[in-house]
Amino acid sequence: MKRISSIFFIILYSISICHGDDTLSEKNFVAKANYSYKNIDIGETDKSSGERKYQFHVKNTGNAPLVFTYVHASCGCMRLTYPRHPIAPGDSTTISVIFNPGNLTPGSFNRGITVRSNAEEPAIHLSITGKIKE
Numbered sequence: 001m002k003r004i005s006s007i008f009f010i011i012l013y014s015i016s017i018c019h020g021d022d023t024l025s026e027k028n029f030v031a032k033a034n035y036s037y038k039n040i041d042i043g044e045t046d047k048s049s050g051e052r053k054y055q056f057h058v059k060n061t062g063n064a065p066l067v068f069t070y071v072h073a074s075c076g077c078m079r080l081t082y083p084r085h086p087i088a089p090g091d092s093t094t095i096s097v098i099f100n101p102g103n104l105t106p107g108s109f110n111r112g113i114t115v116r117s118n119a120e121e122p123a124i125h126l127s128i129t130g131k132i133k134e
Contacts, residue, residue, distance in 0.1 A: 031089070032062035033119040035126070040097075042130035047101050055094040056126055060087045062119070070116035071095060077104060078111060078128070099128055106134040 036057040045052075060066040065086035073080050079098040087093050095115065113126040 029064045030062050031060055031064045031066035031087075031117070031119045033066055033115075033117055033121065033124070034059045034061045035124070038124065039127045039129060042099070042128060044131045044133055045101055046133050047104065047106070049101060051098050051100045054097045054099060054128065056097070056113075057092060057094055058087070059092040060089050063089050064118075065089070066117060066119055068095075068115065068117045070114065072114045073097075074112040074114075077101065078113070080113065082115075095126070097128060101130075101132055104132050106132045 036059075038056075040054050040056070042052070042054070058066075065088055067086050068082050068084070071080055071082045077100050081096045083093045095113070097113065099111075101109075108129070108131045110127055110129045113128075114123065115126060116123050
């Protein structure tokens with residue numbers, strides 16, 4: 001009898017863990033991309049200054065792996081590199097931008113980067129701004 005009541009208690013305990021608290025349900029299993037900043041202002045630069053590298057820092061503050069599904073620059077003046085593997089919860093990564101102002105016209109500029117992922121906020125917009133000297 002003692003053995004049967006122990007087995008019954010274990011089964012009841014297992015059911016309460018699985019169904020009593022909904023913290024591990026699919027709707028609560030989500031990646032959260034936390035960007036340190038969404039705009040980089042490079043200030044004033046010359047067209048002849050050449051390529052420069054900038055980085056957007058991202059931390060996955062969720063409880064599911066973060067996966068970038070689409071990262072695209074708005075112009076050919078930027079080359080992007082980003083992780084193609086899942087970013088574990090709590091881990092950080094970078095989206096690297098190599099920016100070349102050589103073909104931009106003098107004056108202020110604002111160039112965008114579209115980032116899509118499986119994060120809670122699935123699409124965000126990053127930007128690089130500044131001014132090209134005449």
